[in-house]
Every structure is written in structure tokens, then in C-alpha cells.
Amino acid sequence: MNIKPPAEPGMAFSDIDTPSLVVDLDAFERNLEIMAARVTEAGVRLRPHAKTHKSPWVALQQIARGAVGICCQKVSEAEIMVDGGVHDVLVSNQVVGAAKLDRLAALNQQAQVAVCIDHIDAVAEIAAAAANQNVIINTLVEIEVGGGRCGVAPGVAALNLARAIADDKHLHFAGLQGYHGKAQHFRGLNERRDAIAEATRLTAETVELLAQDGLACEIIGGAGTGTFEFEAASGVYNELQAGSYAFMDADYARNRDADIFEHALFVCAAVMSRPNQQTAVVDAGHKAASIDSGLPVPWGLAGSEMSGMSDEHGVIDITTVNEKPARGDKILLIPGHCDPTVNLHDWYVGVRGLHGADACVETVWPVAARGALF
């Protein structure tokens, strides 16, 4: 049994079923335009991360505005993107295991699908898959620039991997991946700037070391919505991988005051209970909105605050709210973190004029790569 869409094109906002994932199409399009302009001004390329939206429909809109391709985190995500018409994908992640690598190689028969490594054994593993499928796989070295996750040390260790890639006839050395994930969420502007300055320094040194060995980096990739201005201005990074800018979320909004991006993604919930004057309970809980970066924030309900969530309930404190919502009223929630929230839903509901009186569903499209974990 598949999950049916919670709305149809032409429907009034009030008729959208809840809880559902609603996109403010106007804000979304402005976000895409602004980022496109920023990267053009900076003279760098944009390869937005599709782990945020998991949708070829969104990816193609980004590409139509100048993005060179997209990033994915999983081979199964890449498969769905290629199936949806995307021709240039970077799996900005390690891929381990012969079965996954064989799928990655097979996908390279249809599109250009690059991958990252951070271990010498990966060279032979990926090369075997490439040989098996008779393709050449673009391979990047992921360096650890402060994120504390994957990645080989910058410098000589990275050079050794790059050289091994370049020396393998089934692989093509395509550059460096230097993403600082943690820095995206540092609250202070200076903290973010300093972190990316250090990441840039490590990356630049490695680029230089590789150049001395005759290895050119076509892609020097990294950056997210929290720091992209710094990588854009670094003179080192040439491909930015931000994803959340398209939608924005409550966590990024806490970083980026007076931000250039607008909230374009909401969980549309309905009040299912008003047990007392202080409380509105909505029908969206952990299964409709992720809380790994904090609780969702109610939109346009001044004085309200989410006080808790359980699996299928969200509890909103409305003690100081003047016009208190009633049973059945819809409340838009800004997700704490857009990526894992999107992944909970099967459908996007695209609304034109969302915050106006004539809000109308313009389009409904699938979260095509939802659950693409493999």
C-alpha cells in the first residue's frame, strides 16, 4: 500500500491533509535565485546537496539555474537522481562493500557519478567495480578539515591516496572533498569564519602538494549553508555543496540572523486537542518532524513555543498567544532540521502564496529518494 498524496493541485491550503510537508514555492524560488547569483558573483560552481531534498524535481530546478550537478550521500540516492534526469552526481561520501560499488559503477554507464575515498584499500575496491562495469570512475580524496568524521589527513596522506587513484587505469583523480560539517552549525559568525579559514588553509596546502606531484584538482569541494560565503571567497574551493539554503530550517535561522534565505519548508499540522487554555496539541510528532537540531518552531503564532513532542503529538505552549488556535486549525511548523524531516515524508505539497489569503496548491511531487539509505 503506497502513501497517497495529502493534496492535489488546485486545492485550497485549508484542504491539505495533515501532517504534511509544505513548500512555499515563492520563497523556495527566491532562495534558488539568490544562491545562483551569489555563486556567480563569487566565480565558483554550485553542486547543491540532494540529501536535503531527495528530489530530482528540485535538483533539476537547481541545475536549470546554473548548478553543475548535485551531491548525494548514498548510491541509492544517486540512482534515483539519475533516473530522474540528473547527469552529474558526486557521492560526497565513502562507499564500502562490493555490492554498493558495483551499483555505483553500473550507474556510471548512464551518468557521471563520482565518489570519495579516505582509505587506500578503497582504490582497489572501486577500481575492481569500474573494471567489472567497464567504466572509469571519477574519484576524489576526502580530507579531514575539522569535521571530526570521515576523511584522511590533509597533506602527504592525501597525496598518497590521490597518486594511487591517478595511477589506476579504471579511476580518474577528480579532486578533493574538504567539507567541514560541524562548522555549519557553529552559532557565532567568527567561529564559522575561523573554522573555514583553517579548513581552507589545510585544503590549499594539500592542493599545492598535489600540484607539485603533477596532480590537478578539478573539483575542490565543500561548504554548506552555514559557511558557504567563506568557501566562496576562499580562492581555493571551487564547488560549493550547500543544500539547506533551498528550504532553510530553524537551526540555520538561529545562525544566520537577517538572513538572505527565507523559510520555504514547513510541516503543516492540525490542532487535534486543546486540553486547556495553555496548550494546543498538533498531529505532528517525531514521525513528521525531526528534532535532532531542536524542536520545530510554530510560524506566525507570536508568543507560542513548542514544549514537547512524542511520536505522533506535538505540544505547543500558547499561554501568551492572543488569538489561540482552535481544534482543527492548521499550524505551520518550521522544522528544526530540514534534511531528516524531509526524509519522513513521501510527498511535497507546493503552495503558491502560502502566507496569503489565496494560498493554493500548485503542484505535488514525491520525495523520490525518501528512505534511500543504501
Add this chain to the structure above:
Amino acid sequence: MNIKPPAEPGMAFSDIDTPSLVVDLDAFERNLEIMAARVTEAGVRLRPHAKTHKSPWVALQQIARGAVGICCQKVSEAEIMVDGGVHDVLVSNQVVGAAKLDRLAALNQQAQVAVCIDHIDAVAEIAAAAANQNVIINTLVEIEVGGGRCGVAPGVAALNLARAIADDKHLHFAGLQGYHGKAQHFRGLNERRDAIAEATRLTAETVELLAQDGLACEIIGGAGTGTFEFEAASGVYNELQAGSYAFMDADYARNRDADIFEHALFVCAAVMSRPNQQTAVVDAGHKAASIDSGLPVPWGLAGSEMSGMSDEHGVIDITTVNEKPARGDKILLIPGHCDPTVNLHDWYVGVRGLHGADACVETVWPVAARGALF
């Protein structure tokens, strides 16, 4: 594009794709047997909550062992359960909106699907849907017994709702819902006992008040895996709604030391990077395991601890682990909270002899109601 199963029956454990949801079938079956025995001893009925497993396959196993039916939280969940062969469902939740209520009423043409209310307006709303579909809907009054979420006040307010239900020819008054969700997760046994003693007192007073008005409660429902022994022994509650006992999770394990239930549910992850001696990075992050009740706990990896998660990465501190896992090794993670973790996956992989050398996939079945939010 649908998500393909990560394994096939007959496959060795080592060939299961990652990250995936693995069930230890032996432990799972023992959990079901133990709960069935406990409720029989206590002389109460079991109506396990299907919001945990979202699977008619699991529900039918529970029913085969004596459960009278199941609970759901959403109409769409109930639809999938009825479609899968379950004939008796209680939506242990408020349902708001004519469209949802119409679906609830329509479902009553195929099965018995009861619902809860906590507001007087709901009586007419549900009755209208019942009339429209020419069915009689079993309706319970949800009372607030300490959970701080939905529910009308016990006592007179509950009586007024019950009377209104009983007086409507399209509805049948079926009893009380008195679930104390918060108490499930209180760490101390005495705290849990005291909370359920108070919930029981409030429920008993309400039952008595209704009886004086000639209203009998066929169902007096509540309880979860954290407290069910207390409701079972209360002499008041007659239907227990525990769900997590089938799988168990790390959060409940922190409550219930020397527990009667075993961990039967795991996220099976693979090591994708070993950036240093202290760290193993696995391919399971927020999109594979919920962290609303804490990070997952690695199974059988003495000294290890998960130190962080991001969307698609889990970072495990292996500083003090003697036999350190290598790239490609599988690690089983006990989810922090089973319900929202299950909802992230499309498939269960049922393994026989999971922790032994001959672990083998016996069956693969869908998380049929994953994403059933409506």
C-alpha cells in the same frame, strides 16, 4: 521508484545491505510469548500498539498469541492494518477533520475501528461521519491522567462526554482511554509505580461516576512497556496497550534493569571509515535511527559508545575497544527509541540465530504503515 529490500530469505547475515532494520526473530518471539503469559496471569486483555511496528505481519503474530486486537494512532495506520487482516483496531487518539473521520467511518464497514475523543464537538463530528457511512462507531473518552498531552479531565467532564456519546444513535460508548505516556519513561521504578497509582485512582473514580449514570466501560485502556505491570495489577485497567515490548530499545532498557524483555530490534550498520584509532564511522545516521530518546547503543562492542550522529553518519568512540572493527565490518545498533526508528525503514529483515555464527535471513517483510501519517 520503490526502495528494494536490503536482503532476501536464505541470505547470510554478512550479506545484508546496510543500514537496515534487523529483527532477532528468536528474541522477538520470546518477547511476544512473555507478554502473552503476563497478561493471561493478570487476567487482562492485550491490545498492543501498532505505532511501534507499523506491520500487520507483527500484529497478526500478536493476535495469534491472544491479543484482542491492536491500537493505532492514525486512520491511515488503521487502514493498512485492516487491509493486512486485522479486524479489531482502536485508534487510541483524537481524529480531527471531516475527511479523516469519513475514512474512519468507511473503515468500520470492514472491521471494528474504535476512536477516542476529548472534546464535546467531536461527538457530532464523528456521528456525522458514521451516519454518512451507515455504521456505528465505538467511541472512547480519553482522560488526562498525568501525561500532559490530550484528554479531558477525569470525573464530571469525562462523564459529560461519555453521556453525549451514549445518547447518539450513530455512536457506541465503548469506554475510557487513560494512557500515561510520560510515566513510561520515568527512570525510577517507584516514580513509575506512583504515577500509575494516581492514574489508576483518577480512572477508577471516573469509571465509578459513569457506572452511577448507567454507563459501563467495556474498555478501560492504557499502559505501555514501561509501566504495564502496574496497570495489569490495578484491578481497574482491563486492556493493556504496550507496544515496545516486542522489540525493546535502549531507552526502555535504561528503565528496566534485569528486564524480562530482550533487545530484538537493531539497525544493522557497516563501518565506512576508520579515520583514526579512536573512531569508527558507520553508515547509519539520523535517516536510519531516531535520536529523540538518545543515541543508539552499539551491541556487543564492549567499551564502545556512540559519540555523535549526523544525517548519514554515526560516529562510534572505540578508544577502549580491544578488537577494533575494520572498514566494512557490520555493527548492530540498539535504537534509542524503536517507534520512530522503525518508521524510517521500508523493510524488516528477520534473522534466525542473529548473534550466532550461522545467522541467516529467514524472512523479509515490509514496514507497511511507514509514513502513514494521516
